[in-house]
Amino acid sequence: MKTLQGPSIFLSQYIRDQPPFNALESMASWAAGLGYKAVQLPTHLPHIFDLNKAAESQEYCAQVSETLRNRGVQISELSTHLQGQLVAVHPAYDKAFSRFAPSSLRLDAHARQQWAISVLKKAAKASQNLGLKAHATFSGSLAWPFFYPWPPHNAVLFEEAFSELASRWRPILDSFEESGVDLCFELHPGEDLHDGATFGRFLELVHHHPRCNILYDPSHMLLQHMDYLGFIDHWHSRIRAFHVKDAEFNASAQSGVYGGYQDWPQRPGRFRSPGDGQINFKGIFSKLAQYDYPGWATLEWECCLKDGETGAREGAKFISEHIIRVSKHQFDDFAAQKQEREAARELLGLDSRSSKKKAGTSHSRRNESKG
Template identity: 30%
Template sequence: MGRPVTLFTGQWADLPLEELCRKAREFGYDGLELACWGDHFEVDKAISDDTYCSRKRELLEKYDLQLFAISNHLVGQAVCDNIDERHQAILPEYVWGDGNPAGVRERAIEEMKNTARAARKLNVKTVNGFTGSSIWHLIYDFPPTPASMIDAGYQLFADLWNPIMDVFGECGVKFGLEVHPGEIGFDIYSAERTLQAIDRREEFGFNFDPSHLIWQGIDPVEFIRYFPDRIYHVHMKDASVTLNGRSGILASHIRFGDPRRGWDFRSVGRGGVRFEEIIRALNAVKYNGPLSVEWEDSGMNRDQGAKEAADFCHNVDFQPSDVDFDAAFGD
């Protein structure tokens, strides 16, 4: 058997979880990766209600769906970010509060600690998410940025996330940063520096998503090879670079789905990611976890895309060989 193929529910949070469970089973998925928003998985309820997690499990079991991970990208973003009005739209009201940045950050930190505790109650070993970044706005080095400002950004990340990772360690749960523009780790070298900042502690690894690398010009396969022991979860998502001489990879402040953009997300198998090479690389590092579809194609019907993506992932996956091809030539 190949790896289980799951559907990340973040882009489906407008639907009640039970409706999505029914759809996911019809589409051909083996399980779900629950987002910590909508009614899919609510951290505060998981902490306060001792029956909440068991009821979520029962709902998935009703539709013969497995559960390997939950994801709290939105709250994680507020831990290290420079908080502004954008964050109000993505945070629970009890985390946003009065919007005072110091209070928002403090509540976001506590919510991420509670996410680890909730994962333990749910019997899930992986939480995926974002970290935010206080230095992302410095990505283009003008006015010239003193190295001390970048150093301070990584130190702030370590100061804020090490206490969160302490709770993850106590709970026996790992955190997978989705390496992504806007995060403290967004490519190979910044991801390496992120690990160095927290002394490469075992609780912290990566939710590998090739779509965020390919448009930056980074080979996703090289990311797997660089971090063979830190691939804690895998998102299957595609992207296409569509540079036409007018647009660039910075996207011109044009929203996703607009054909003028220099790149955009695509349904799995319809972009530029070489998924067969990714499977071979995952086999080489002995990754046996799920392949979780994160569906974000603004130009395609999502039901059609999600079903097609499930079929694609089942078909592209394969087990490594257990024999050398030339073994039969010997004695």
């Protein structure tokens, strides 16, 4: 069994104009001071991390890695959540998501899509240059406006949507295969890949591509009323990234899973800092240890009540205390006995001579068959 790595922290929610959150060096020192061992880096802000340079220059990647190492952290994964979103955008969301692209492309949906695909391919190469094993992203969505179908379910519509989604992502997945990096989709409402059923459907259409994997975030599953522990049992072989984010669902007479268009504090389902919600993290960390999860435990702070810096400080301690340092020995090894066949037959009350006779007969039959 493996001891998973952590804690790491996703920096995206903390970046702003004020120090220490306006430069990678100072953010790294801040994170290390809280007890984090790694940072998950967003790639849409060149003044924090220049993805173009990272894809082209191993020297730049070496400089970034050294800068972080000198401050006590490393990179757990790169993130292209915003750019991945633009790989597939339904026209209903065209204007809402256009700001994720460079200003020169915002009025051209096709150009935005091609730009996003090129960015993901650069992220594969940059991850390789940095020696990373996994990458975090979103799938984008074509079918999401129809997630609760009315008019009634249109099977052909979903067949077309997922077929198109797979065709757009297949060359990206191939780029990640060439780079030796796992592409991990965060299963998230608003994305076409938002649960096990949609991920499984997509996985079949990309022919079970070895680099098609999952960023496991239990908060999105709790809010969908999913069995997030059973999900690990089913999909553990594809889980290659992990966001530690809590959530709670408090039943209301006024609204439910969909939130009633209310702000986060008023919704029945809402995100919380780790330990403040309803998620069974002891169970999650136990299952990830059981299944030899190879990656990092990364705090993603999204809480509708608690201050982010408080959440970051508490989150490092929370993750560290939940990581299971797996044992190299079984607890009952002290009472183990030699695993010898004759001793085993003796324990069973069987005649050891009959065991030898059977072995001799089998040996004779093999010799006869050779003759």
